[in-house]
Structures are given as structure tokens and as C-alpha cells.
Amino acid sequence: MIGVEDHLQRCLDGVQPLDPIDLALLEAQDCVLAEDVVSPMDVPGFDNSAMDGYAVLAADVAAASSEHPVELPVVGDIPAGSTTAQHLAAGQTMRIMTGAPLPSGAQAVVPVELSDGGVRTVLLSAAAPSGQHVRVAGSDVRAGDRVLSAGTLLGPTQLALLAAVGRARVKVHAQPRVVVLSTGSELVDPGVTPGFGQVVDSNGIMLTAAAIDAGARPYRVGVVRDEAGTFLQTLTDQLVRADLVVTTGGVSAGAYDTVKEVLRGLGTVWFGKVAMQPGMPQGFGTVGPDATPIFTLPGNPVSSYVSFEMFVRPAIRKMAGHRGLFRRSEMATALEGWSSPPGKLQLARAELGTAEDGSRVVRLSGAQGSHVLGGLARASALVVVPEAVTRVEAGDEVRCLVLDRRAR
Amino acid sequence: MIGVEDHLQRCLDGVQPLDPIDLALLEAQDCVLAEDVVSPMDVPGFDNSAMDGYAVLAADVAAASSEHPVELPVVGDIPAGSTTAQHLAAGQTMRIMTGAPLPSGAQAVVPVELSDGGVRTVLLSAAAPSGQHVRVAGSDVRAGDRVLSAGTLLGPTQLALLAAVGRARVKVHAQPRVVVLSTGSELVDPGVTPGFGQVVDSNGIMLTAAAIDAGARPYRVGVVRDEAGTFLQTLTDQLVRADLVVTTGGVSAGAYDTVKEVLRGLGTVWFGKVAMQPGMPQGFGTVGPDATPIFTLPGNPVSSYVSFEMFVRPAIRKMAGHRGLFRRSEMATALEGWSSPPGKLQLARAELGTAEDGSRVVRLSGAQGSHVLGGLARASALVVVPEAVTRVEAGDEVRCLVLDRRAR
Known part of the structure; x- marks a missing residue:
């Protein structure tokens, strides 16, 4: 034995x-990454606005306040998805949407909520220091950054990051x-x-x-x-x-x-x-x-x-390439006693729960015969009783392997 | 707001x-049961042997020991899967396999390890009180038992129980x-x-x-x-x-x-x-x-x-019919401080871990800008900072929603 x-x-x-295989992102969900992923690009790829508002030079609105708004001519309108590089000169503004590329020359964005929403000229009622509401190119990921390492489990957010750095497919185990x-x-x-x-x-x-x-x-x-x-x-x-x-x-x-x-x-x-x-x-x-x-x-x-x-x-x-091979375990207080065979590790089918005081407690999930499916189907944990222990007493602290399910 | x-x-x-739909068992994995399942049958359906060994009447082996084994004629051989009802008379034995139906008249099983393994006659070297190594019909599930209730999440062991009580399909949300x-x-x-x-x-x-x-x-x-x-x-x-x-x-x-x-x-x-x-x-x-x-x-x-x-x-x-709608949460000690906007519930992206002393600890998983995927992809938890709190200090106990994955 x-x-x-x-x-x-x-x-x-x-x-x-x-061996690694190459899968489309959504097929790779819940797989383990088999490569280090280095971004070939900056993310974001260009300076862009974090708000819907008006692109400005900081100096042009330095004196703006709700009492003394600054009026500027609106010389352009930049929707998200605009693919034309534009330039903003001093003394002007452009309307800009969240995610839209900041025109060169612009330094900051005044949110639309701090304006009168004008389309030909606009009254801006707050200053905007350089960089305000601007997402700088590469501020999330820089070209050359290793964004994910081999061994990473791919879930929703890791797949999103892979997409963002240009990947449609990925090597996984x-x-x-x-x-x-x-x-x-x-x-x-x-x-x-x-x-x-x-x-x-x-x-x-x-x-x-x-x-x-x-x-x-x-x-x-x-x-x-x-x-x-x-x-x-x-x-x-x-x-x-x-x-x-x-x-x-x-x-x-x-x-x-x-x-x-x-x-x-x-x-x-x-x-x-x-x-x-x-x-x-x-x-x-x-x-x-x-x-x-x-x-x-x-x-x-x-x-x-x-x-x-x-x-x-x-x-x-x-x-499958996982780093963690084992179930998570928890300590819990046994609510009842039971015997365990000498010289064998016992894995008792059990229900894990929380007592009124918030502590974790565990009790057997019915008869322990090796043919008894009823008790097995009620079990949410396996209590691990070491080989040397022949009796668990009510009140003992015991280690439980938690039988977590997929869809939690 | x-x-x-x-x-x-x-x-x-x-x-x-x-609405409930009717699915084959393996299609219903990770679905929530939409019916109470009552077993139409006993499980096991017949008295059967829990061991490979010899079916006996308890009285015939009452005096058996390793020093004084009892010799009995082997009048039959019952494999698992035998579908013929057999009868054992006093003073006889039959060889029986694990799971095979106990012959009527028999009361117990002597394991093969406590015999000389004979096929015509056998020496049995231990007594076997009535019921020993016998799985009685209905000892797992009785006909009429409600074995699973509506609302149960179906995992491997619940599906096995459904199969055992005769189901090939089941109603789930x-x-x-x-x-x-x-x-x-x-x-x-x-x-x-x-x-x-x-x-x-x-x-x-x-x-x-x-x-x-x-x-x-x-x-x-x-x-x-x-x-x-x-x-x-x-x-x-x-x-x-x-x-x-x-x-x-x-x-x-x-x-x-x-x-x-x-x-x-x-x-x-x-x-x-x-x-x-x-x-x-x-x-x-x-x-x-x-x-x-x-x-x-x-x-x-x-x-x-x-x-x-x-x-x-x-x-x-x-x-999907789940009873538990929310992520499990854990308390953890913040390893760093950060600020949180007044009047808003903050959900900070964070990495949850275990300190050397076994306590749970948490730190931010990088920059918290709402466009920053890098930090999101490293997050294993969201720290819930209540509306009234404007600053988390290092050492504070904070509540973390644990972003568990499917395949754990």
C-alpha cells in the first residue's frame, strides 16, 4: 500500500x-497561455480625449471660471473614429468626443458639462491644465511591453488585453x-x-x-x-x-x-x-x-x-499548463464527530457552510458508503482527515477541499 | 445620480x-434544476455485494477464524451483471463479485481476502454477521425520495445521481x-x-x-x-x-x-x-x-x-435560475493607500494574495484609469470602497469581490 x-x-x-496550439481569442478562454505576449504597439495608439468636451491649449483657458467664462471659436468637430490628423492653433477650440484623437497642438480637454455646448463659438467655464482629460498614447501599454506571461489563465480581461494589443489568435496549451x-x-x-x-x-x-x-x-x-x-x-x-x-x-x-x-x-x-x-x-x-x-x-x-x-x-x-493544480482548501470547524480508518487518508464527503458568527463550519453530507451517491451529490467539500487520525471530534478544525463549480 | x-x-x-427546458444530462451541466426530482426506484435496485468474496448465511460462518476456517461447498458463481435470481441454501456458499446481486437466503459476504479463494469448496477464515458487506436495496435512495430540489446547480455528482435514479434528461432553466x-x-x-x-x-x-x-x-x-x-x-x-x-x-x-x-x-x-x-x-x-x-x-x-x-x-x-447571484467576497488587508471619490462606490482593480502569516492581503493592480486594460487584466478582485469613504489607508480591512474563473 x-x-x-x-x-x-x-x-x-x-x-x-x-504542446501549444494557436487559437482564436474566444476559443482560448479558460486555456493557459503558452507564450509571452509582447505588445507591438502603444495602447492607446494616439493621444485621445477621456471626455466629451472641447480640445484646448492650456494657456487659452487658464483664466476661465464660471463667473468669467472664456469664449473661443469652434473650428472643428472630432468624433470618435475620426482618422484625419488635425491641428489646433492657439486661440481656437475643437469639439471632441470621448476616445477621439486629440488634435496636435491641443493640450487638454474641457468637459462639455463645463461649457455652454456651443458649436460655432463656445463659452468654457473652467481652466484645464496641460494633460487634463487626455489619455496619452502608450499610457496603458507601451510598444515592447510584455503584457502577459506564459502560464497566465485566459479569462475575459486577459482576452480583452490581447485584442487591444492587436492579437486575434494566441498560443495556448x-x-x-x-x-x-x-x-x-x-x-x-x-x-x-x-x-x-x-x-x-x-x-x-x-x-x-x-x-x-x-x-x-x-x-x-x-x-x-x-x-x-x-x-x-x-x-x-x-x-x-x-x-x-x-x-x-x-x-x-x-x-x-x-x-x-x-x-x-x-x-x-x-x-x-x-x-x-x-x-x-x-x-x-x-x-x-x-x-x-x-x-x-x-x-x-x-x-x-x-x-x-x-x-x-x-x-x-x-x-493543460495550469500553475495551480489543486482545489483551494479552507479550514472549518467540524459540527459532528466521525471515525476514520487508521493508516489511511480519509476524504469525507461534507457540506461546508458559515455559522452565525461568520466562522466556517462543516458536517458530513450523509452516509459515507462508497456506493452512496445521495451524500456525494450534496457534498460541497471533501474533508481531508490525515492518516494518523482515527477520529474527528465535534469542534475539531479540519481541512476541506472546496468543490467549486465552473459557473459560480 | x-x-x-x-x-x-x-x-x-x-x-x-x-422557462424550463428539457436537456440531456451532459447538456445540463452547470445549469440550474427547474424541477424537484423524485426517484421512481430504489438505488441500489437489489441487495448486492460490496466486496468480491463469498455469499454466506451468517450462522454458517459464525465460528470461522483464521485458526479454524470453515469449509463450504461453492455451488455457484455470481458475476456483476448477473440477471438471474439465485437462491443460497444453508451450508453452502457462492462466489460473488462486487456489485453482483446477493442470492436470496444469503445474509452476508466474506471477502475473498479472508478465504483460500477456492472454486469448488472454499475455506472461509472469518465470521460475517448478517448484513456484512451487503448493500441493501434502497440504502442509497428509496423509491419516492426527493433526491434533488429545484434550484440545485447541476455538477458532476448531481448528474450522476440523476442518472442513477433513471433519468437521461432533466428540466433546467x-x-x-x-x-x-x-x-x-x-x-x-x-x-x-x-x-x-x-x-x-x-x-x-x-x-x-x-x-x-x-x-x-x-x-x-x-x-x-x-x-x-x-x-x-x-x-x-x-x-x-x-x-x-x-x-x-x-x-x-x-x-x-x-x-x-x-x-x-x-x-x-x-x-x-x-x-x-x-x-x-x-x-x-x-x-x-x-x-x-x-x-x-x-x-x-x-x-x-x-x-x-x-x-x-x-x-x-x-x-439562469441561480440562487446565489453574486461573487463571493473576502476581507483583506490593504497593502497600500489610495483615494476614492466622495459619494461614489469605488470598485478598485486589485490583486488579492496571501501574506506570509497566512492572512489575506490586497494591493491595486496598476493604474486605475477607466481605459487601462493592463491593470484590469492583472486584477483578481475588485475592492469595494463604500460611498462615504474617500481614502483607503494601508492596513485597512477592505471587502474584495473575488473574480474567480470557470476552470479553477
Whole structure:
């Protein structure tokens, strides 16, 4: 039996960030940047007005006030989008819109609210020191600035910055393609009413959704019967579209444990026990001509999910180029006590909440059997109970992995 | 000028959760359940083995120990997926796999690890009280149980539970279809090198990505010139696919503020100033025959983003049926001081981090001008500085809205 940390390290050592691909900006959302992005241009590209108002020379309005407005002839009108360079001479003004290019010679903008809004001549009732309400070229980004570094996760504001510096496409780590394979002759597809002895393949749905949640592009193959030839053929067929394979079922000590039987023969997949509850039987290795990484998760739904969280999710995130591989964790006060097996890391399904005094509290989300989906579906956290601890008492401070969702 | 809370309330009152639609499980990921789900069946559907081992009557192995194993004839072999009901008589055993149906008459399972693994007769070296390693029918879910309530966000484990209780499809609130329209004759599409006076439409990319992040299905229309007829025609054309419209630009006090000019004429859109920095000029109302909600955001990128966060994102989440509409917030210690305008709620772009002592700390993410994308792209939080506060001092505890991403 090996420890959770050792097995995790084995899994992480066995996967690498995927090669960069070039994607359109909106396709690159939630991907990790695989290049340092240097701006080829100043942003803004030209001095422009931060307000709707009147472009002026500072000296011309130095004496202006609401009591003694200054009158200037309006010699032009510059809308945003004006592409003609204009020049403002002393003693004149031009009407200018937010974002419009400042005419050369102009030094500042008097907001329209501090004017009578005139179109031929205008009364300006405030001074405007040089630079006032002007966005200077390059004041956001200078040509040559590195605006984003490799490793940055691309969200809305990073994509906007990429667009602003002239990019329509960007190099990111590809999202891992994950093939999800459920094995078990007892399994039927969702929507099929299970007969006596049959069970719905809820794991396939769960692991596919979890892979999406982790940032992968999953392919759910569906149910494969417990038959060595069928399993090997299906697995072989799927490798062409897999950066990673995740199987569930067929890995315990039974007589029909097809996954183990087939993959053991290859000699490239480790099988063994990991000191955790749930999820003890684990397997990890490579298959096929490209040495595609494969995780063989147990078939019990709770064991399968917790194994995914502990090992597969961090591996997917490493492949996708993320710097942070793990869930955020929080400390919380246990509202009840429970026991934990000696010598195993327990990952208890739990509901995390906030007490009246604002402190974080946690309680179990129902029965902890490894087949109990009801409690798993209510869980918002996994409480991490260390190997040496055999009992959590009410009032103990415990560490919780927070099972945040995508759309928060 | 109205307060942020009042404007938010106006916006939230103006949108409603979308009608339920019926989706396949994996399409419903990250959607909000629009029905109470009652299980029509027990889960598990039949008593089954939690281990690979031997099904027994408790009395037959009551005296078994490693020193004095009990020998029993193996009269059958039950794989997982076996659909034939079998019966175990006293004085006999059957080999049984994890998940396989327990034969009637059997009361417990002795794990294979506590046997000699025999196939004709077997030596069992431990007692097994009635119920040991047996998952009783209905022990996870009973027929008639309400397993999930309307309002639940569907993630991997909830989808698995739905599958397990026989569902292949589920009623959820539709994800809002959001049309994103950028207005401004100065705008060019991403990838087009802006000429003198031109600016890349980074807002369109940003708001589209932010809408995805909020759980919507956005359509980015692209750039619309500052011309009333064109804007109105484009808007009208788009309404057929919009549950919500978001425009950016064209709403300040300038002479070319097309959005305001066109929509004011309809009489169904409110325009005004909201007491916040950035993002003061706001508009919200309805357009078209179906009274489609519309937000008119300012054109400055930072104002636009912050307005989206404060008003559009909560509205999208209400439309999608979410119970929690707002970002999670954290308190953090300001590492520097800065000023805030009197009478306005300031939303300062900031980087949230953890100090060496484990406490949460925050600093500004660069220049705070409303055109500065560089600082916005580095921000991981918005610091909320109340209207009455005109100065944040280093060491102050401040509230931060955490800009969590989808793929964490």
C-alpha cells in the first residue's frame, strides 16, 4: 500500500503539459497561455480625449471660471473614429468626443458639462491644465511591453488585453482530450431502466462532467462489457483521440476484473492499493504506441469521484499548463464527530457552510458508503482527515477541499 | 445620480428566470434544476455485494477464524451483471463479485481476502454477521425520495445521481442567450491593425467571454458604427436570438452617442448616472416586441467590465435560475493607500494574495484609469470602497469581490 502523496507524484510525473496550439481569442478562454505576449504597439495608439468636451491649449483657458467664462471659436468637430490628423492653433477650440484623437497642438480637454455646448463659438467655464482629460498614447501599454506571461489563465480581461494589443489568435496549451470508458457487464446506459442485477452507468456521466469541469475535452465512450477482447479493442480504437484515458470499474480483486487483467498483460500500468478511503484500488500507467497516460479508477461511484478529484484532476490541469493544480482548501470547524480508518487518508464527503458568527463550519453530507451517491451529490467539500487520525471530534478544525463549480 | 444598490435592484426586477427546458444530462451541466426530482426506484435496485468474496448465511460462518476456517461447498458463481435470481441454501456458499446481486437466503459476504479463494469448496477464515458487506436495496435512495430540489446547480455528482435514479434528461432553466453589441465608428475587429484614430474592439471579446463565464450563451455581433439607422436595424435583427442584449459605447454626453439617442426615443430604456467609479453612465430597460431586457454599458473597457460585474452578471444568473447571484467576497488587508471619490462606490482593480502569516492581503493592480486594460487584466478582485469613504489607508480591512474563473 502506498501513500496518497506518492501515488499523486507518480501520476503527475507521468503527464506533461500539452504542446501549444494557436487559437482564436474566444476559443482560448479558460486555456493557459503558452507564450509571452509582447505588445507591438502603444495602447492607446494616439493621444485621445477621456471626455466629451472641447480640445484646448492650456494657456487659452487658464483664466476661465464660471463667473468669467472664456469664449473661443469652434473650428472643428472630432468624433470618435475620426482618422484625419488635425491641428489646433492657439486661440481656437475643437469639439471632441470621448476616445477621439486629440488634435496636435491641443493640450487638454474641457468637459462639455463645463461649457455652454456651443458649436460655432463656445463659452468654457473652467481652466484645464496641460494633460487634463487626455489619455496619452502608450499610457496603458507601451510598444515592447510584455503584457502577459506564459502560464497566465485566459479569462475575459486577459482576452480583452490581447485584442487591444492587436492579437486575434494566441498560443495556448491545448485542453486535454480525455476518453472516459465505463466497464462492467452490469451497466446500462442512462435512461435505460435497469433490470434485476443491472445498474445505471452513472460514473460515465459523472467523470465526463468532472473532466469538463477540470478544463478537459472529454469523450464519453459509454459502457464496455467485462470481456477482455472487447475492452482491449475499444481502448485501442479510442487512443487516436485521447491525450488521457480514464476507465472506471474492473480493478478490484474479483474474477471478472477485465481492466486489470488486460492492462497487467501490457506491463506498462501499475496497479496497487493507495492508503485512502474511499478509493483504495488504483491504477496508472501508459497504453498504446504513443504511451498515452491511463488512469484506472474503481467502479464504486464515490471511490471513482474521489479518485478523480485526487489524481486525475491535478493531472488534467498539469497537461493543460495550469500553475495551480489543486482545489483551494479552507479550514472549518467540524459540527459532528466521525471515525476514520487508521493508516489511511480519509476524504469525507461534507457540506461546508458559515455559522452565525461568520466562522466556517462543516458536517458530513450523509452516509459515507462508497456506493452512496445521495451524500456525494450534496457534498460541497471533501474533508481531508490525515492518516494518523482515527477520529474527528465535534469542534475539531479540519481541512476541506472546496468543490467549486465552473459557473459560480 | 442613483446608488449602486438601487440600480442593481432595478436591473434584477427587470429580468426573470427563463422557462424550463428539457436537456440531456451532459447538456445540463452547470445549469440550474427547474424541477424537484423524485426517484421512481430504489438505488441500489437489489441487495448486492460490496466486496468480491463469498455469499454466506451468517450462522454458517459464525465460528470461522483464521485458526479454524470453515469449509463450504461453492455451488455457484455470481458475476456483476448477473440477471438471474439465485437462491443460497444453508451450508453452502457462492462466489460473488462486487456489485453482483446477493442470492436470496444469503445474509452476508466474506471477502475473498479472508478465504483460500477456492472454486469448488472454499475455506472461509472469518465470521460475517448478517448484513456484512451487503448493500441493501434502497440504502442509497428509496423509491419516492426527493433526491434533488429545484434550484440545485447541476455538477458532476448531481448528474450522476440523476442518472442513477433513471433519468437521461432533466428540466433546467435555459442558459440566457446574450447578444453582445459594440458600438463606435472608431472600432476595428480584433486582428485588424488600428489606424490613426482607431481602436480595437476589445470590449466585444471581453463581454462575450464574461457572459460565458457567468453561465450564458453569448452571441458577439461585432462592431456597429455610430449611425442611428444601422444601430436600430442591427439591434432589431438580433432580438430573435436574444434573451438579453448588452451594448457597449454610445451612452455618454457626446454628440454621437447613438445608443442613447436611438433607445431614448423608444421610451422603454432608463438612462442615468449611477454613483460608482468606474462605470457612472448606465442604461437599462427593454426593447422590441418581447420586451427583451437591455443593458447599455459605457464604452471605456474598465467601466464596461465593472458594470458587467455589478449589474449584468447578477441579472444573467437570475435568468439562469441561480440562487446565489453574486461573487463571493473576502476581507483583506490593504497593502497600500489610495483615494476614492466622495459619494461614489469605488470598485478598485486589485490583486488579492496571501501574506506570509497566512492572512489575506490586497494591493491595486496598476493604474486605475477607466481605459487601462493592463491593470484590469492583472486584477483578481475588485475592492469595494463604500460611498462615504474617500481614502483607503494601508492596513485597512477592505471587502474584495473575488473574480474567480470557470476552470479553477
